[in-house]
Amino acid sequence: MQAMNVDLHCHSVASDGLLQPEDLLARAAAKGVDMLALTDHDETAGLASARAKAVSHGIRFVDGVEISVTWQGATIHIVGLQIDPENEALKEGLETLRSSRAVRAARIGEALEQAGIRGSLAGAMSYVGNPKIIGRTHFARFLVGIGRAPDVRSVFRRYLVKGTPGYVPHQWASLCDAVDWIRASGGVAVLAHPGRYKLGSAERRLLLAEFKERGGAAIEVVTGSHTPTQYGEFAKLAREFGLLASRGSDFHGDAGSRADLGALPPLSADLQPVWRDW
Numbered sequence: 011m012q013a014m015n016v017d018l019h020c021h022s023v024a025s026d027g028l029l030q031p032e033d034l035l036a037r038a039a040a041k042g043v044d045m046l047a048l049t050d051h052d053e054t055a056g057l058a059s060a061r062a063k064a065v066s067h068g069i070r071f072v073d074g075v076e077i078s079v080t081w082q083g084a085t086i087h088i089v090g091l092q093i094d095p096e097n098e099a100l101k102e103g104l105e106t107l108r109s110s111r112a113v114r115a116a117r118i119g120e121a122l123e124q125a126g127i128r129g130s131l132a133g134a135m136s137y138v139g140n141p142k143i144i145g146r147t148h149f150a151r152f153l154v155g156i157g158r159a160p161d162v163r164s165v166f167r168r169y170l171v172k173g174t175p176g177y178v179p180h181q182w183a184s185l186c187d188a189v190d191w192i193r194a195s196g197g198v199a200v201l202a203h204p205g206r207y208k209l210g211s212a213e214r215r216l217l218l219a220e221f222k223e224r225g226g227a228a229i230e231v232v233t234g235s236h237t238p239t240q241y242g243e244f245a246k247l248a249r250e251f252g253l254l255a256s257r258g259s260d261f262h263g264d265a266g267s268r269a270d271l272g273a274l275p276p277l278s279a280d281l282q283p284v285w286r287d288w
């Protein structure tokens with residue numbers, strides 16, 4: 011029997027993806043996805059229409075979110091799955107993060123202005139799909155649009171990461187709060203793309219231990235952000251730390267996405283999938 015094709019991480023125009031939630035579901039169906047979670051950054055506004063569309067495609071839909079967190083000075087992402095988007099604690103937490111994004115965006119605009127790039131805040135706003143969520147991806151798309159760089163990835167490298175002119179430090183939610191909001195809403199907390207963080211191996215183990223201790227349940231093992239070598243590395247860590255494993259493309263709908271919906275390899279058979287009891 012063919013294993014179920016599960017993709018538990020992707021984005022729509024409700025955050026920094028390019029597709030409407032409905033179009034994302036149509037694409038997931040075309041790609042043979044059986045179970046899909048929509049996990050927009052700090053936002054749940056796309057879930058209702060995605061869920062409605064999933065029904066007509068026969069896809070099992072999972073309500074999700076990807077929460078921005080600051081841990082030991084580093085930005086990390088915690089995915090919540092099977093959340094209740096109507097939960098008050100979660101709603102308030104996400105609302106606070108979204109307002110802080112607006113403040114950060116104004117600062118990014120000023121920083122880029124200092125670097126001789128004018129009008130980037132308004133420019134980035136013209137690329138948002140949801141006025142409540144502005145992020146670096148929208149600045150990046152604007153900068154590509156005005157010809158500052160050939161693609162989003164090079165904009166990040168030249169303008170938006172630490173040590174470059176448009177970088178602005180930012181304080182996101184605490185790890186503890188993010189996991190608490192997810193769990194309060196009945197969801198499961200998953201550490202997103204753990205291989206992407208620039209942490210030494212001792213720090214990485216500390217993160218996994220602390221995440222687990224705070225109530226985190228799973229880590230992404232197979233994700234568009236990991237190399238095949240990292241699939242193995244994080245499979246090992248999931249086993250060692252007694253964490254469930256997740257699989258998600260992190261598809262954003264553009265050429266810059268490293269993996270299409272449902273296109274990654276399956277989880278290694280000896281791992282416990284986060285969806286095992288769903």
Ligand code: AMP
Pocket residue numbers: 026051078144145146147162163166167262266
């Ligand atoms: P933000 O949450 O606004 O800081 O933006 C983070 C988002 O930017 C991530 O979810 C990715 O979609 C995108 N991103 C981060 N780093 C890169 C990169 N090096 N190249 C392309 N996109 C990136």
Ligand code: MN
Pocket residue numbers: 021026051147262
């Ligand atoms: Mn993103």
Ligand code: MN
Pocket residue numbers: 076087202203
């Ligand atoms: Mn992420």
Ligand code: MN
Pocket residue numbers: 019020021076260
């Ligand atoms: Mn993501």
